[in-house]
Amino acid sequence: MNIDKDLVAAMATPLVLAILVEGTSYGYAILKRVRELSGGEVEWTDGMLYPLLHRLERLGYVRAEWGVSPEGRRRKYYEVTDDGRAQLADQRKQWATANRTLGGLWELAAPTPAGASA
Amino acid sequence: MNSLEDQIGEWRAAILRGGGVDATDAEELEGHLREQISDLESSGLAADEAFLIAVRRLGQVDLITAEFAREHSDRLWKQLVISHPADESRRPLLTMLGFAALTAVLIQVARLLAGVTQIESAWFLRDVSLFVLPVLAAYFAVLRRIPWVWAVVLGSIVAVLALAVNLFPFAPGASTNLLVAIHLPIVLWFVVGVAYVGGDLRSSAARMNFIRFTGEWLIYYALIALGGAVLLGLTALVLEPIAPGGTDEVFEWVLPSGAAGAVIVAAWLVEAKKNVIENIAPVLTAIFTPLFAVMLLVAAIGYAITGVGREFDRDLLIVFDILLLVVLGLVLYGISARNSTGKAGLADVLRLTAVGAAIVLDALVLVSMLARISEFGFTANRVAALGVNLLLLVNLAVTVWLIVRLLARRSPAIRLERWQTGYLPVFAGWVVLVVLALPPLFRFA
Numbered sequence: 001m002n003i004d005k006d007l008v009a010a011m012a013t014p015l016v017l018a019i020l021v022e023g024t025s026y027g028y029a030i031l032k033r034v035r036e037l038s039g040g041e042v043e044w045t046d047g048m049l050y051p052l053l054h055r056l057e058r059l060g061y062v063r064a065e066w067g068v069s070p071e072g073r074r075r076k077y078y079e080v081t082d083d084g085r086a087q088l089a090d091q092r093k094q095w096a097t098a099n100r101t102l103g104g105l106w107e108l109a110a111p112t113p114a115g116a117s118a
Numbered sequence: 119m120n121s122l123e124d125q126i127g128e129w130r131a132a133i134l135r136g137g138g139v140d141a142t143d144a145e146e147l148e149g150h151l152r153e154q155i156s157d158l159e160s161s162g163l164a165a166d167e168a169f170l171i172a173v174r175r176l177g178q179v180d181l182i183t184a185e186f187a188r189e190h191s192d193r194l195w196k197q198l199v200i201s202h203p204a205d206e207s208r209r210p211l212l213t214m215l216g217f218a219a220l221t222a223v224l225i226q227v228a229r230l231l232a233g234v235t236q237i238e239s240a241w242f243l244r245d246v247s248l249f250v251l252p253v254l255a256a257y258f259a260v261l262r263r264i265p266w267v268w269a270v271v272l273g274s275i276v277a278v279l280a281l282a283v284n285l286f287p288f289a290p291g292a293s294t295n296l297l298v299a300i301h302l303p304i305v306l307w308f309v310v311g312v313a314y315v316g317g318d319l320r321s322s323a324a325r326m327n328f329i330r331f332t333g334e335w336l337i338y339y340a341l342i343a344l345g346g347a348v349l350l351g352l353t354a355l356v357l358e359p360i361a362p363g364g365t366d367e368v369f370e371w372v373l374p375s376g377a378a379g380a381v382i383v384a385a386w387l388v389e390a391k392k393n394v395i396e397n398i399a400p401v402l403t404a405i406f407t408p409l410f411a412v413m414l415l416v417a418a419i420g421y422a423i424t425g426v427g428r429e430f431d432r433d434l435l436i437v438f439d440i441l442l443l444v445v446l447g448l449v450l451y452g453i454s455a456r457n458s459t460g461k462a463g464l465a466d467v468l469r470l471t472a473v474g475a476a477i478v479l480d481a482l483v484l485v486s487m488l489a490r491i492s493e494f495g496f497t498a499n500r501v502a503a504l505g506v507n508l509l510l511l512v513n514l515a516v517t518v519w520l521i522v523r524l525l526a527r528r529s530p531a532i533r534l535e536r537w538q539t540g541y542l543p544v545f546a547g548w549v550v551l552v553v554l555a556l557p558p559l560f561r562f563a
Binding site: 027028045046047048050051054055058059060069073074075076083 | 142143145146147149150152153154175176177181182185186188189190529530532
């Protein structure tokens with residue numbers, strides 16, 4: 001099952017922030033983590049991550065710093081800020097609400113389809 | 119292996135084309151690409167296959183650059199290469215020339231009307247902007263294809279303004295008449311602003327673009343005016359021997375139309391050339407911010423030591439209004455060119471010095487001014503001068519606070535930008551108030 005494009009776009013910010021809360025990271029590693037977490041079901045055009053990261057940086061949710069990879073190439077590392085954490089907490093609440101709202105309806109309408117239960 | 123390097127080089131060049139992606143972004147993306155390639159290679163793919171898959175995963179080049187361009191629109195503002203198809207490239211030019219000709223004709227109509235109504239100079243000076251700036255707004259409305267609703271709203275605003283200022287029974291030589299003459303162009307400039315952003319009033323980025331546009335427009339207009347002055351001066355000198363005195367009448371026709379048409383031409387130039395050269399306003403700002411900082415600091419210290427000795431009058435308050443406006447301009451165009459994610463630096467310290475000193479100076483002047491007003495009472499002029507001063511003071515005080523926080527790394531630069539773009543409606547509201555409310559309040563005196 002592939003997740004709808006708009007839904008992926010809506011998920012992007014909290015997803016990236018949540019991954020960065022786990023620790024400072026860089027673009028390629030963040031995408032690997034996304035694939036790992038979603039089992040490949042969240043389809044993401046890799047290049048689109050970077051404008052998103054830059055937007056988060058501009059809004060002050062992450063800090064970026066150039067560092068050096070173990071292989072000696074220059075690499076840009078991203079670290080979540082306090083503002084970013086606050087934003088993540090806020091988004092998390094919104095997602096929980098959305099989840100609860102839809103969940104309530106779906107429980108009423110029909111039993112959970114096989115394989116979709118968490 | 120060499121061919122892989124070539125391929126990566128080509129891909130990199132493609133990403134950089136268009137200006138939305140800068141060198142450091144390209145480096146970041148290239149790092150990603152290389153890592154992906156080496157991962158794929160280690161799982162057994164040949165180098166060229168790995169390259170193809172890695173590029174594909176990264177996404178289509180034009181989609182990525184478009185996304186970067188959306189995020190970094192300030193960069194585009196500097197160097198977007200608009201790729202015009204050859205057959206379409208004439209149309210914007212023709213549109214511009216049409217609107218320029220329209221306002222050039224309208225200004226002559228205004229001149230004839232002024233001649234007929236026999237109240238020539240006062241009426242013409244007050245209403246002249248009504249014959250020029252709405253045309254500029256219409257030009258942008260057409261260019262941006264703004265929704266009909268907005269076109270109607272803007273048209274009605276202009277109509278209300280035109281009716282109001284012309285139906286007000288101003289006393290002869292009334293100072294409120296002069297105030298309207300000064301403030302009406304600014305109100306109309308905000309109308310132009312609404313058309314410029316295509317009705318997208320909520321967007322802070324769009325408002326910032328309008329601020330950038332305003333600065334660049336002023337500079338282009340000044341340049342065109344200089345060129346026009348040279349042309350007219352030389353014409354007069356060249357024709358003087360064969361037609362003594364005969365050139366004056368021609369100039370009376372040429373000058374107003376040229377000045378009005380140049381309003382549209384300058385706007386078109388800003389839009390068309392923003393891709394060709396760096397913006398000029400930020401460059402001027404970079405040169406003058408340190409100089410103003412020194413001047414203001416010296417003046418503030420001077421005033422603080424000698425005290426506010428001499429009598430303050432309205433003229434001096436106007437001088438200080440202009441000073442604060444210039445300082446605000448320095449701040450605006452300084453931050454408009456600021457790399458939005460860049461670290462705070464020396465430029466911010468200089469800005470802080472300039473704004474801080476300006477506020478201290480202005481506060482000293484205001485205190486003595488307030489004392490005078492309480493002595494002699496309010497007039498329309500004093501209210502207008504004082505109102506602008508207070509508005510600017512509040513704006514700059516918050517600006518200082520935000521720059522301090524920026525330097526302490528407590529808040530991102532975007533707050534400063536948001537504050538300035540968010541303040542635009544306050545200015546707009548004030549000038550509307552001066553044009554529509556002050557004259558009746560002071561009985562058109």
